[in-house]
Amino acid sequence: MLRVTCALCALLVGNAAAAETFKWASSTDPQTMDPHAVNSAPVLGFLNNVYEGLVRRGKDMAIEGALAESWEPIGSEGWRFNLRKGVTFHDGSEFTAEDVMFSYQRASSEAADTASWFAPVSSVSIIDDYTIDFITSAPNPIFPDSIANFMIMDKGWAEANGAELPAKDAENHATLNTNGTGAFQLVERQPGLTTVLEPFDGWWGEVEHNITRAEFTPIQNPATAVAALLSGDVDMIDPVPIQDKARVDQRDGVKVFGGIEARVIMLGFPHAADALKHGSNAGDPNPFKDVRVRKAVAHAINVDAILATIMRGAAEPASQLVSPAMRGYSSDLAARPAFDVEGAKALLAEAGYADGFSFGLKCPNDRYLNDESVCQAVVGMLAQIGVTAQLDAMPVQNYWPELRADNYDMYLLGWSPGTFDAEHPIRFLAHTPDAEKKLGSWNFGDFSNARVDELLPMIQSEIDDAKRQAMLDESAKILQDEMAYVPLYVQPLVWGAQDNIELTQRPDNFFILRWVTVN
């Protein structure tokens, strides 16, 4: 009897292997299936398997052609994209310049979260069915680089289903359904439970993977995810909790993929709010408007202790909004504010808060590695300087709406520059929020500095590297002096997979299914 059962098991396992179903899990469920609704890595990373841009990033992060076969500058005013012919969407309709135009209008509309990608664009014009021009208001050498995540949606499909505009925190047809040109198509979407992809037979590219079906499950609890990997329930998990990295590495049958992610974890402040919103001082004037208080916070935080214990030595301290590996990093400004409790207390006293104050700290609990633990540690460190933080940790699904509603006194944010360039966080996090110019869209705290605003367009259009770097340095210096954010550390990247899985780990933490092989 036992033998029969075993034979049955073997048969089942054998069948499963032949079907090449690939299962993977991550701590965060992509919030939406709409590529223009939420500009966050879990969403864009996931949808890169389903939708495609004009250009895309290769295994080494270099830009290569996707829906555009080639592109060239038109003088200094813009870029011409020559589109690939014979590409079809998953529903069979043909891909043309009309779809690019439609996607541009959709992704740059006010309802989109991706509008700031198109801040430098002044107009777009269709030349013919397979040629489209993006005209920029100033010379923009990195424009093709900056739209690698601008994904093209089918015009006819979106219009037929009433999804002409993205729905950021609400829902429409495109939130749960897709029609892209990517190597995989969505077959099932149950938010928070499971999302199933299958290869698209009509894909234009050369197939490298051998997957016939891919199932994604969000597993919020890191220990559960590790257990699922070790027991073989899933083929790959992202992330492996740092505390479990060594143990997973030692186990037979599974392996760990590690690297330094481009993501800087930082604390953000409300720069424009007049009053505190949480804690026992709710309603009192906002102390974080005073740069001395923001500096006191920076000096009170012992980043080395966080890295040594919570991050187990696997992360690097950060001093700027980008990590040292990014283009345009200011190497002269590499020093973090020193850990100095007495100095922090003195700064608080100088600002008139010798007795401290109480406020509310918002924090995600399923977005970044050990995010809630880091926030708890921050609460403890601020308590040492007499400042009481009331921690409210929540899943990202609730977190971004809270930040958009300005319902915080301090928050935790991680930023990975999609362009791998120091200009990117200035555009999103440091420039004064400006819906019309599509700038500062993730600058929740409304930080505003006239010189930074003035520098940004100059940085964007500067072709000389030395001059560009000097302006990036100047802007990084202002952000440090003003303590616009308190950068904490650069997050490590740790994935785990079964030994029979081959994959490519990109530093932007995007998991690209078409590079996966199941052996």
Place this chain on the structure above:
Amino acid sequence: MTQFWNSDFMWSFRHAPVAIVSFCVVALLVFCAVFAPLIAPFDPFDPSTLNLMNGFSKPMEPNAFTGDSFWLGTDDQGRDVFSTILYGMRISLFVGFAAVLFAMVLGISLGLIAGYVGGWTETIIMRTADVQLTFPSILVAMLIFGIAKGFTPVELRDQMAIWVLIIAIGLSDWVQFARVVRGAALVEKNKEYVQAAQLIGRSSFAIMLRHILPNVLSPVLVIATISLALAIIAEATLSFLGVGAPPTQPSLGTLIRIGQGFLFSGEWWILFFPAVTLLTLALSVNLLGDWLRDAMNPRLK
């Protein structure tokens, strides 16, 4: 006092070693929980006393960075596990006692009314109880907790969580009390002393409270003890699932949930000690309840 010591009840207690041991364990744990602020070497919930560098200290071993030593080790934030257990047990016991008390008051009142009044009132109360019994109590508690969470403002959620937990567990547990009390009340209401009380014109309320209630209390006491163990476990389950006591006021279940994240990485003590404490507490209360049931069962004598 001597009379009590020589009573049947105490005689049975003195001759049940399991009862004596579990009583002592429960008494010790309750004592530790009540006087936690005096016994605990640290106040784990005053963030200003924490030193993150003490994080992940092993039990009885000095920390590699700071040299501080902790009896049962520390968690990821450098909190002393022993102190968190004492404070956590406080929450667990408080929620357990309060939930049972709530369930008891609710169950006894409804059971008495159902048994004494009868008719439609009885049908409605007891059928509601039957319907509720078909759902697992943890599911009912989660449902109530979820609904209550929707109504409480975010600001007050952490402070309210404990009270919501008490109501949720209490509401999921009243049925047992109501059934037993109704049964006993049905028997008692036809006895002569009740008829006598009715004849001299005492009100129904007074008869239920002063005449019937004292005579149905002993089975209630047994159920209450066993319910206490169940309530403590229910609270731990809810907190473990992340819908119970918040991390700012961790109960044993919350501590186990936190510790679970470090199980694979070898920091076993963060999970192990709270889990053992919960096991000891629930087991002792349960054993005590078992003995109580036997001691009060006239058929076993």
